[in-house]
Amino acid sequence: MGKLPVLLLEDDPKVAAQIKDALRDRLEIKAFDKTAGFLSAAKATPDCLAVIDFDLREMDGILAFKKLREINPQARAVMISSANNIPLAVSASKLGMLEFLRKPLIIPDFIRIVEGLAGGEEIRKFSFNGIPDTEWLAGASPKLLEFENNIIKLSARAKDLILVAERGINKKTVVRLIKQNGFHSAKKLIEFDLSSFARESLEGHFWAALNELLSTPGIESVKEESEQTGIIFIEGFENVSDHFRASVFDFIKNRAGKPNFNPEVQVILGVSDVSYLERFGGFELLIVPALRERKEDLPLILAKYLKNKTDNKAVSVDVLEFMGLYDFPGNYEELENMIVGGFSFSREAFISYLKPQTRFATLSALRDRFEKAFIGLLLSKTKRDIHAAARFLSIPKTVLDERVRELNL
Secondary structure, X not given: OOOOOEEXXXXXXXXXXXXXXXXXXXXXXXEEOOHHHHHHHHHHOOOOEEEEEOOOOXXXXXXXXXXXXXXXXXXXXXXXXXXXXXXXHHHHHHHOOOEEEEOOOOHHHHHHHXXXXXXXXXXXXXXXXXXXXXXXXXXXXXXXXXXXHHHHHHHOOOOOEEEEOOOOOOHHHHHHHHHXXXXXXXXXXXXXXXXXXXXXXXXXXXXXXXXXXHOOHHHHHOOOHHHOEEEEEEEOHXXXXXXXXXXXXXXXXXXXXXXXXXXXXXXXXXXXXXXXXXXOOOOEEEEOOOHHHOHXXXXXXXXXXXXXXXXXXXXXXXXXXXXXXXXXXXOHHHHHXXXXXXXXOOHHHHHHHHHHHOOOOOHHHHHHHHHHHHHHHHHHHOOOOHHHHHHHHOOOHHHHHHHHHHOOO
């Protein structure tokens, strides 16, 4: 398979010229400064790589990307932006952006990333064999496949990254997936829970252990591969002080400049909330899709849980309908508890289930529904004799006439 053509949406002439100069001898590139022309070309080119600037004057790049996905869902896409904004990067990644790059672009890195994404290289098969508690990975929804491909992509590098997963998702399982699918598979995984070092008197023990693991490439290199450290996973940021949390982020971000720095060790920081991450730019992001984003996977997820966690063999159609309508807060643990607990749904779950079923949300709407049924029945019984119906209701004929028109009877 040849390399995909590149479609560039960029209305800054200087940036457009820089990108075209960088890629013109390597890839076929077409540049557009208007969204309409870009989308027209994308519609005519099903297999393409789109490079979209977020900072467009006509509309923001996220909206342009959404329009692209509507007409060409298989297009690969990269976003560039001058904003150092982690929530923006999270949003772009959730929508399906493969990369989010900051301007000013580092041209060698940009060329490498774009060439890799434009190349038709075969995607390695994702594997979770032998890793427990992976029932939630059943399915084949676009969000799940995107997540698996992101693991493959990020596992191929030793770059530090932030793993974003909502509460209820076991981030350690995700880290083991990264290890198994990457070049660190034969090396050790070291795990730190910052909650264990929350007291100020214990912080020193954490820093001593972390420095030893990250700053000894000479000693590590002579060990057997199985004894070398491949990945360090740190979680529990929500349970420590702001100062401790910021110190860990800053240390990992700037560790490349420290003496005896070991570039072969990858650090993964696991968080459940991105609200405090905006100041900690410069990390790769891996986002676990919320359960509510992949409802089409529920039947297969349920089947896996039933097989591995319970003695039940099947679920009823009513349960499947409920699961499809229930507004999961992104919590896989809640789903497991429902299944293992015999589907003992909470009151809140039933309320959430009933809300989409209720077409009449206000007292006024309920009154209209009742009156339409009652007056309709009365007109039927009187063979649409308005005078007789008005006499039965003890109201003027003109009032009943107006109500009949309002209710479309």
